[in-house]
Amino acid sequence: MxxxxxxxxxxxxxxxxxxxxxxxxxxxxxxxxxxxxxxxxxxxxxxxxxxxxxxxxxxxxxxxxxxxxxxxxxxxxxxxxxxxxxxxxxxxxxxxxxxxxSVEPSTEISEFEVCTTKRDYKSIVNPEDIVKIALFDLWINNVDRGKFINPGFNYNLLSVSHIKGREIMAFDHAFIFGGVNQIGVFNPLMGVERQDKLLQSEFYKSCIQYMNYDDFVKIVDNFIPLLQVSHQVVIESVIGQLTDIWNLSHNLSQRIQDYLHDETRINQVKEAVMANHNYF
Missing domain, CATH: 3.30.200 (Phosphorylase Kinase; domain 1)
Structure with a gap:
C-alpha cells in the first residue's frame, strides 16, 4: 500500500x-x-x-x-x-x-532549449524518458506540458545535473485529465487530445531527430503494455488517503480508472506518437 x-x-x-x-x-x-x-x-x-x-x-x-x-x-x-x-x-x-x-542541482528546461547537435543529445542520460513522458502526457491528458506560451513552450521538465550528463525529470502535473476545465467531466469517450502536448514541441522534436528509429519504436512498443496494466491499487490508495483532507469530486477514483484503462484511448496514444514521428 x-x-x-x-x-x-x-x-x-x-x-x-x-x-x-x-x-x-x-x-x-x-x-x-x-x-x-x-x-x-x-x-x-x-x-x-x-x-x-x-x-x-x-x-x-x-x-x-x-x-x-x-x-x-x-x-x-x-x-x-x-x-x-x-x-x-x-x-x-x-x-x-x-x-x-526541490531537486538540486537542477534547472528547468527553458522555452528556447533545443538539441542543435548530436553532442547536445548525448548529454542527456535518459533520452528514452522523453518519449515516455510524451506518451504519458497523451494518456493522462496533461494540458500543461508542451503548451505554447508566446514566445515558446511550457515544458515542466527539469534538467538534473549528474557526473555523466543531465537527467530529464517530469514535474508539475496539476493540469492532467484536461485540467480545470474538465474537472468532473473527463471520460474515455473524449479520446486522446493531441493539442498542446510535449510531442509537438521544439525540444521534443530536436531530441527525437537524433534517436535511432528502431530504438524509438522499441521504446514505444515496450511502454504501451505498461499503460494497459491495471493501476487500480495505486489510484484507490492515493484517493483513499486524500478524501479526509480535501473535498474531492464524487467518484473520482473510479472515473480516473475508467479513463486510464480504456483500451481505445491507449491505442490512440500509440497512434499519435507514431504518426507525429513521421512528420520529421
Missing amino acids: IVIPKVNTELLIEEIKTTGHSPLKFICDDGSTYYCKYLVDYSPLEINCLAYEIIAHYLLNQLNIPTPSIALVEISKGTLDKSKIKANRRLEEGFICFGSK
Whole structure:
C-alpha cells in the first residue's frame, strides 16, 4: 500500500510567480525544501488538481519515469508570512498543501532549449524518458506540458545535473485529465487530445531527430503494455488517503480508472506518437 509522506513547514522562503498555482517555497521539518501548492482560484473544485499531482507522481513511479519526491505539507503555526504572499491568500495555518521536493542541482528546461547537435543529445542520460513522458502526457491528458506560451513552450521538465550528463525529470502535473476545465467531466469517450502536448514541441522534436528509429519504436512498443496494466491499487490508495483532507469530486477514483484503462484511448496514444514521428 502507498503511504503518502507528510511534513510540516518551518520557514517560508518565497512565493513563486507562475501562470498556475504560484507555489510557495518552504523549508520543512525533514530538512528539505518543498514547492507547495494550494487553491489560488475561487472554485473549490480546483482542489482536485492537488490530487492529480499525487496520482501522477505514483503513476510515474510505476512507469519508471523520473520525477521529484512529494509530500503532503501542513502549514505550521507561525510559518505563514503573508507579507510574502499575493496569489495564495486563501491559505491558512493548519491547511495541507501538495508539496514537490526541490531537486538540486537542477534547472528547468527553458522555452528556447533545443538539441542543435548530436553532442547536445548525448548529454542527456535518459533520452528514452522523453518519449515516455510524451506518451504519458497523451494518456493522462496533461494540458500543461508542451503548451505554447508566446514566445515558446511550457515544458515542466527539469534538467538534473549528474557526473555523466543531465537527467530529464517530469514535474508539475496539476493540469492532467484536461485540467480545470474538465474537472468532473473527463471520460474515455473524449479520446486522446493531441493539442498542446510535449510531442509537438521544439525540444521534443530536436531530441527525437537524433534517436535511432528502431530504438524509438522499441521504446514505444515496450511502454504501451505498461499503460494497459491495471493501476487500480495505486489510484484507490492515493484517493483513499486524500478524501479526509480535501473535498474531492464524487467518484473520482473510479472515473480516473475508467479513463486510464480504456483500451481505445491507449491505442490512440500509440497512434499519435507514431504518426507525429513521421512528420520529421
